[in-house]
Amino acid sequence: MVKDAITDKEAPLKKRRKTTSNASSTITKVPAVDIYQTVIDYEEAEASSRDPEKDKELFRKACDDIRxxxxxxxxxxxxxxEDSKGEIIGRRIKASLLFVxxxxxxxxxxxxxxxxRDTMNRVKQQVDSYHLQLQNLLYEIEHLKKEVTKCLQFKSKDEEIELVTVEEFYKEAPTTLSRPEVTQTNPHQLKLARLEWELEQRKQLSALCSKLQTAKETVGKEIQTKKERLDNLTPRLKSILEVTKPLQEYLGLPLDKIRKQHQVAYLLPKPLYVxxxxxxxxxxxxxxxxxxSVSGDEEEARLLKNTKNEEKVVEESDSDQEDNSERDKRHHRKLSRSDRLEERKKRLLLRHPLTVHITIKLKGKYFNLLSIYRDLIAPNKLLSGLFVHDLGLDSPNVANNYQLQHLGLNCFSSYISELGVPYIWVQRVAGLDFMGARTAEIMDGKSDSVEPxxxxxxxxxxxxxxxxxxxLKARIALCKQVQALENGSVVLPHNQRSCFPGKSSSSLSGWQLLTWDEYQAYPHTQPFVREEAVGRGDIFYSMVTSCFAPMDEHAIFHSVDGTKQTGPT
Known part of the structure; x- marks a missing residue:
């Protein structure tokens, strides 16, 4: 039975009886004991000493016995x-003991x-404590790593100083300072010696700077004194000029006008000034x-020049203080992308308010020309093709096309009517040589802008x-010839009269100016176009005549300067 498995130790504790001795009349008292706590301690000790597997088997056996x-x-x-009643009571008692x-x-x-559970909680607390210690150690390791990285990345102030090279240091520094016997084998001592030499040089430069500053102040005082004398002299000179105006007009010396022109010329951009x-x-x-002469809006030109000078100063200051500029940009109002693009387009296509005019006059008197002949001496015809292959169709500066493409604009030829014709000879008389500058850039490896x-x-x-x-002379002579041909008053030299028929009669029925596209449309002009005898820079006329004698199918007129004026008859 299960109850036999319970040892005598498992029996409930019994209280000791009080014993009295009649003989000695003494009473022995048992000390008070907390039975409940004693039982709990006993069962805890028993639970730890017993085998759980055996108790498990005992539990199953007790359950089976109860069933x-x-x-x-x-x-x-x-x-x-009647017998079964006694047996029932006995089995009930045994079942009750099994429940116990x-x-x-x-x-x-x-x-x-x-x-x-207590053991598990205690172990968990210990594990949590170890994990916390691990986290603290990892955090400390990361902190130490950061400190080590800061130490490794630390840059001392001496590293920002641009020292002279070692060879130059040994060459220029005195031996008492360079100490080659020590510094050549000790990099630290070499660094200290170079820093000491740098300090010595800076002291010398500081003394020289102070000396030059004193000299500058002296020269500044002299300049100020002379400036004051000149300022006092200006009113006197103005009064003298006012008095000499009648003499200037009598002698034909427009000094005031020339002086004013020179003052306005200072506002020109550098190429136009040259x-x-x-x-x-x-x-x-x-x-x-x-x-x-120079003409244009003087005030606008002065304002434009001051604006460019201010922008140049701002760019120089920004290059020295990049951090401050980045911080200030946050406070400026941001323009939209389209506004910035329009601003850049406007600045790229901006024309200077001043213009340089060069007027060339010829000696003698010239007759009045009809409008059709005046086209021969018009600026766009007179100056085009002045030199070989210089028609002014493209900008000599190749960078202009890329600047226009970057801003989404058309090619440079689309803006000739607004900006002017970019003849190469105009760039050269203004001091600009883009081809020579491009060659120099290739040789030197530089890409600076072309300066006049x-x-x-x-x-x-x-x-x-x-x-x-x-x-100009050749075109005027050509106009005279064409006008004489139109009037029928052509005078032939004596040695060439035999080349023309003696009896012929013709009259001019029509005379008009042709464009290059119109000229190419005629079938009988194709040989001249294919042979490149004519080009877009030539001037073309169409002349219709009524002839009473056989003559060539079409006539070619050569100008004095070599430009061909070709037209069908």
């Missing part, structure tokens, strides 16, 4: 005999469960019939002015 007894009690109740055993085992299991100076010098030295050069302008002004004057 068996219940079945037997049920069977005995069905018999309904189950309670005992249940208490032991509860103790084991509580002990396991053109004005060189052209005026050529006029004064070689060609008195040529006039050079006086030498380029001096080498081109005289040849250009002579070519313009020669072209």
């Amino acid at each position: 068996t007894m219940m079945d037997e009690i049920t069977e005995l109740k069905t018999k309904r005999s 055993v189950l309670k005992k085992l249940n208490r032991l299991e509860k103790f084991r469960t509580k002990t396991s 053109l004005y100076v060189q052209a005026d010098a050529y006029r004064e030295a070689c060609d008195t019939l040529m006039l050079v 050069k006086t030498s380029v302008s001096q080498a081109s002004v005289e040849s250009v002015m002579r070519a313009v004057r020669q072209r």
